[in-house]
Amino acid sequence: MIKRINDILKARTFDELFNIVTECKVKGFGELSIYDTAMRIGTHMNIEPDKVYLHAGARKGMEILEDKGYMEIGSSKKKYVELKEMPKPMQQLKAAESEHLLCSMKDNMNTLEMC
Structure with a gap:
């Protein structure tokens, strides 16, 4: 994800963050980990989901x-x-x-x- 830091910093929606984290996932990093990581990044950037993500x-x-x-x-x-x-x-x-x-x-x- 370090390689995508510029994309992360440009993100304006939770969907964008979620998609970046999804694209960067590694083996064993499941849908809950993706959601939690996007939430942590989003919280830091003051970006909240506007949909109920299912995992x-x-x-x-x-x-x-x-x-x-x-x-x-x-x-x-x-x-x-x-x-x-x-x-x-x-x-x-x-x-x-x-x-x-x-x-x-x-x-x-x-x-x-x-x-």
Whole structure:
């Protein structure tokens, strides 16, 4: 990524950062590592995601929302989901907050009921 520092410094969106990190990944550096690295760089540059990026844990949370009928079937297969596609209560959150909720609460979401 050091070789891409100029591209990183020019980035204005989280998508740009995410794509740069993805292009620089090495074997064993999975989708969660890509997201976390882009988030750390973005935080330093004051750039936040405007979409809910799906990776390991967040994808599992999204699958539960699909199973419960809160999300369109196939949503969990996407790279990301637009905030406006999320259930109404989750649309009030920032994209990174929704991702965090999906990831950290996946084990407790089976009893979830949206208002």
